[in-house]
Amino acid sequence: xxxxxxxxxxxxxxxxxxxxxxxxxxxxxxxxxxxxxxxxxxxxxxxxxxxxxxxxxxxxxxxxxxxxxxxxxxxxxxxxxxxxxxxxxxxxxxxxxxxxxxxxxxxxxxxxxxxxxxxxxxxxxxxxxxxxxxxxxxxxxxxxxxxxxxxxxxxxxxxxxxxxxxxxxxxxxxxxxxxxxxxxxxxxxxxxxxxxxxxxxxxxxxxxxxxxxxxxxxxxxxxxxxxxxxxxxxxxxxxxxxxxxxxxxxxxxxxxxxxxxxxxxxxxxxxxxxxxxxxxxxxxxxxxxxxxxxxxxxxxxxxxxxxxxxxxxxxxxxxxxxxxxxxxxxxxxxxxxxxxxxxxxxxxxxxxxxxxxxxxxxxxxxxxxxxxxxxxxxxxxxxxx
Numbered sequence: 001x002x003x004x005x006x007x008x009x010x011x012x013x014x015x016x017x018x019x020x021x022x023x024x025x026x027x028x029x030x031x032x033x034x035x036x037x038x039x040x041x042x043x044x045x046x047x048x049x050x051x052x053x054x055x056x057x058x059x060x061x062x063x064x065x066x067x068x069x070x071x072x073x074x075x076x077x078x079x080x081x082x083x084x085x086x087x088x089x090x091x092x093x094x095x096x097x098x099x100x101x102x103x104x105x106x107x108x109x110x111x112x113x114x115x116x117x118x119x120x121x122x123x124x125x126x127x128x129x130x131x132x133x134x135x136x137x138x139x140x141x142x143x144x145x146x147x148x149x150x151x152x153x154x155x156x157x158x159x160x161x162x163x164x165x166x167x168x169x170x171x172x173x174x175x176x177x178x179x180x181x182x183x184x185x186x187x188x189x190x191x192x193x194x195x196x197x198x199x200x201x202x203x204x205x206x207x208x209x210x211x212x213x214x215x216x217x218x219x220x221x222x223x224x225x226x227x228x229x230x231x232x233x234x235x236x237x238x239x240x241x242x243x244x245x246x247x248x249x250x251x252x253x254x255x256x257x258x259x260x261x262x263x264x265x266x267x268x269x270x271x272x273x274x275x276x277x278x279x280x281x282x283x284x285x286x287x288x289x290x291x292x293x294x295x296x297x298x299x300x301x302x303x304x305x306x307x308x309x310x311x312x313x314x315x316x317x318x319x320x321x322x323x324x325x326x327x328x329x330x331x332x333x334x335x336x337x338x339x340x341x342x343x344x345x346x347x348x349x350x351x352x353x354x355x356x357x358x359x360x361x362x363x364x365x366x367x368x369x370x371x372x373x374x375x376x377x378x379x380x381x382x383x384x385x
Contacts, residue, residue: 025360026101027290027299030243032111034283037102044104045383049097052379053105056365059372060093061350067115067272074348075273079184079193084253085275090114090349090367096286097380098293098362103286110282113247114366117347119285120277121215123250124270125325127222127230128167129308130237136225140164140311140324148221152177157201165204166218167324168316172202173214178256178267180274182213208319215270215325216256223258229265242287242298248280270325273348282364289345289353289362313343335374338381359384 028034039046063070067087075081094108131137137147140163145153153159158173165171174182183196186209202209219230226233231250239248252268253276259265269276291297296304312324320331329335329342345353350368354361354377363380365373 024100025290025294028101028243028287035102037099037104039099039104039383042099042102042104043384044099045385048383049105049380052376052383053095053097053107055372055376055379056095056368057093057107059369059376061367061369063349065090067349070349071273071275075186078187080181081184081274083275084178084180084255085269085272085277086251086254086279087272087275088113088115088279093365093367094282095363095365095368096282097364098286098290100360101290106282108282108366111245111247113249113279113281114351115272115349116278116280116285116351117272117349118270118277119345119347119351119353120250120272121270121325122345122353123234123278123288124215124219124222124230124268125167125312126238126304127226127233128163128218128324129304129312130233131222131225132308133305137163140167144221148224150224152217152221157204160204162204163218163221164324166214166221167312168208168318168322169210169214169325170202170205170208170316170318171214171217172204172207172209173217174201175217177213177217177220178253180213180216182211185211185213206318208316208322212269212271212273216267219252219270220258220267223260223265223267227260230268238288238291238303239284241301241303242291244284244287245281248278248284250278251276271347282366285353285364286362289355289364292355293357293360293362295357335377337378338374342377 026035039049066089068083091109091112091114094110096103096110097105142163144161144163145159153161161171161173187196222230250268252266256267257264258267271277295306296302296309312326314323315328315330316322321328321333326343327333327346329338329340341358342356350370352365354363
């Protein structure tokens with residue numbers, strides 16, 4: 001009996017410890033009543049944190065607030081580039097910093113819906129992870145052409161491409177999607193159209209190339225697997241459960257309609273450099289970051305598996321700085337003075353969601369000069385010392 005009593009006490013104590021630990025992270029309910037705490041109450045130096053916030057406000061992205069102009073200027077080297085999807089004039093610098101889920105700093109209009117460009121890729125990656133969790137895709141090492149057999153992955157080269165290659169941007173998929181050619185997206189600095197069109201293809205998995213056409217091939221392929229619009233999947237599986245607002249949208253190109261089981265569905269984009277992508281406010285970004293900070297668990301409910309988050313934030317062979325559409329603080333993109341375990345979603349114009357699972361930290365910035373992001377992050381981390 002005595003042994004049983006001791007075991008019972010230990011069990012109760014373990015349960016109590018688990019309960020206490022589960023309460024350490026605050027999860028905001030739906031709506032605007034997100035709790036704030038003074039930085040000092042969470043062992044953050046308020047004066048140093050204010051330096052980081054002021055730095056973000058003073059170093060605004062310098063291109064036009066008319067994002068049609070900024071997009072055309074930013075990608076003017078691309079042959080045949082044009083804006084094919086929705087755009088929106090942007091607001092000014094905005095951001096929020098969470099510690100243990102509580103807001104310890106914010107600036108700008110955090111409720112304004114803005115374009116977020118390639119931060120969209122991390123949302124797209126999440127939809128892929130959900131497909132793995134639900135068994136719609138058996139393994140990321142599976143060839144995508146075994147699931148999408150409409151000739152998108154025909155040919156000696158394209159037939160080798162796996163889901164993992166698409167997710168870590170090492171597929172070197174060759175072709176045209178919705179009238180956009182892979183070789184025309186972010187072409188090399190040297191050579192011309194003939195060189196780019198006739199280049200030698202790299203073996204899938206061996207060469208990293210940031211390429212929106214191939215990202216959109218992933219989105220198109222996931223549409224074939226889910227057989228319903230990806231924004232609907234994201235809304236039902238992630239955004240509604242984390243209490244996001246109803247103001248976010250996920251767009252595709254105006255002409256990117258696909259027949260799925262006799263229904264016309266939009267194939268959404270994984271970025272916005274030809275328009276489209278996720279349009280969202282800062283606080284909804286922060287909720288998404290908080291979900292990943294807590295390993296896919298939202299207030300006790302596992303929305304996406306820890307295994308997926310581990311896979312998504314593991315360096316790829318082709319680029320140590322890149323996982324499954326999340327940037328990692330390793331390799332050529334490493335920022336000295338920032339912990340190596342930190343990962344982030346990054347988009348054109350200075351849009352970022354930074355996630356630190358060890359320090360229970362989420363940083364969201366909008367329209368920060370991209371060349372200043374490393375310095376801003378170091379200022380935040382200096383406030384934790």
